[in-house]
Amino acid sequence: MRSTFTLGRIGGVKVGINWTVLVIAGLITLSLAGGILPATVEGRSEVEYLVGGIIGALGLLVSILAHELGHALMGRRHGLKVDSITLWLFGGLAQLEGELPSARVEAKVAGIGPAISLFVGVVGIGAAFLIGTTTLTGALVGWLGLVNLVLAIFNLLPGAPLDGGRLLHAFIWGRTGDRHRATRSASNAGRFIGFGLIGIGLLEFLLGSVVGGMWTATIGWVLVTAASAEARHSATESGLDGLTVHQLMEPMTSVPDWLVVEEFVLRYVVPSRQTVFLLTGFDGRPSGYVTLKDLSKVGQDDRLIQPVRRYARSLADVPVVSPTEPAKGIVSARQAVVSPVLALVVEGGDPVGIITRRGVSAAIERARLMEDIRRNRG
Numbered sequence: 001m002r003s004t005f006t007l008g009r010i011g012g013v014k015v016g017i018n019w020t021v022l023v024i025a026g027l028i029t030l031s032l033a034g035g036i037l038p039a040t041v042e043g044r045s046e047v048e049y050l051v052g053g054i055i056g057a058l059g060l061l062v063s064i065l066a067h068e069l070g071h072a073l074m075g076r077r078h079g080l081k082v083d084s085i086t087l088w089l090f091g092g093l094a095q096l097e098g099e100l101p102s103a104r105v106e107a108k109v110a111g112i113g114p115a116i117s118l119f120v121g122v123v124g125i126g127a128a129f130l131i132g133t134t135t136l137t138g139a140l141v142g143w144l145g146l147v148n149l150v151l152a153i154f155n156l157l158p159g160a161p162l163d164g165g166r167l168l169h170a171f172i173w174g175r176t177g178d179r180h181r182a183t184r185s186a187s188n189a190g191r192f193i194g195f196g197l198i199g200i201g202l203l204e205f206l207l208g209s210v211v212g213g214m215w216t217a218t219i220g221w222v223l224v225t226a227a228s229a230e231a232r233h234s235a236t237e238s239g240l241d242g243l244t245v246h247q248l249m250e251p252m253t254s255v256p257d258w259l260v261v262e263e264f265v266l267r268y269v270v271p272s273r274q275t276v277f278l279l280t281g282f283d284g285r286p287s288g289y290v291t292l293k294d295l296s297k298v299g300q301d302d303r304l305i306q307p308v309r310r311y312a313r314s315l316a317d318v319p320v321v322s323p324t325e326p327a328k329g330i331v332s333a334r335q336a337v338v339s340p341v342l343a344l345v346v347e348g349g350d351p352v353g354i355i356t357r358r359g360v361s362a363a364i365e366r367a368r369l370m371e372d373i374r375r376n377r378g
């Protein structure tokens with residue numbers, strides 16, 4: 001989730017807003033000004049209700065920000081890199097990078113967010129009773145407290161990627177010492193909760209609450225998607241445990257990029273079983289790569305006159321790794337990239353191979369088979 005615009009920095013953390021948050025802020029303002037406030041406090045002008053609605057929406061955004069800042073600052077205190085906080089359609093997202101050192105730290109980082117929401121909730125509701133809920137201020141503060149309470153409870157649902165899921169993860173990790181098992185359990189729980197929400201949403205929908213039902217179901221769907229991605233990611237990570245880049249890479253030498261496509265195909269593609277070809281320029285340096293698919297799209301006429309480098313893809317964004325590096329981390333860091341080549345393997349200045357998604361899953365399968373055979377032989 002990218003920010004559409006940046007608000008600034010708080011405590012050194014970049015705070016951004018995705019445009020979708022404006023939709024939510026608008027809807028909240030409308031529901032406060034058009035329903036909740038007039039129903040609670042009677043006899044005010046429409047302008048007053050509208051201003052109240054806007055203040056309420058802003059207050060909610062600020063309290064979501066406080067929740068996320070809690071995660072971010074706690075994370076940074078324990079050595080995690082905090083990139084930014086983005087507010088979006090479904091609340092906030094604190095982008096933390098780096099490995100969590102321990103289950104205890106994970107629990108602290110995850111727990112602080114709901115703790116802040118809970119605190120704001122209790123203080124808000126308490127203040128509302130002191131001020132009196134029949135005043136506009138009292139009604140607003142009370143509403144804000146209530147919403148924060150709901151936010152805290154929702155976030156504590158024990159499934160990834162919710163904070164409660166992180167707490168569950170920390171608990172299992174702490175108890176068993178097995179991180180991957182903890183991730184499997186937390187993401188399964190996340191999917192379960194997500195499907196549950198989709199079910200509840202459908203029920204709401206059928207009972208006549210169209211918008212509310214769709215909203216609940218959408219949140220459920222977001223949860224299912226995120227939890228599944230985490231499960232996949234963890235499966236890859238655990239499969240890569242102990243493997244080196246060398247075991248993942250598809251070895252290859254680079255081939256000249258100045259040949260016309262047809263000659264290139266006859267000379268290199270047909271005799272080979274590769275699906276990706278590394279290219280070298282006149283200067284002997286890697287100039288890019290081309291895939292079998294790219295080549296098959298070249299038209300008949302072009303095939304006879306165009307050099308293969310015309311269809312080359314750039315290596316500029318492809319990370320360079322060495323064969324002896326651990327394989328872990330290569331895939332995780334590049335998951336978002338949809339390029340066919342995950343990394344270029346270079347040894348002593350020369351490219352010696354590439355890492356593809358296919359190569360990664362094949363290496364994981366091989367490692368699993370080896371493990372299985374070893375176990376069976378005792």
Ligand SMILES: [Zn+2]
Pocket residue numbers: 067068071113114155163
């Ligand atoms: Zn949170």
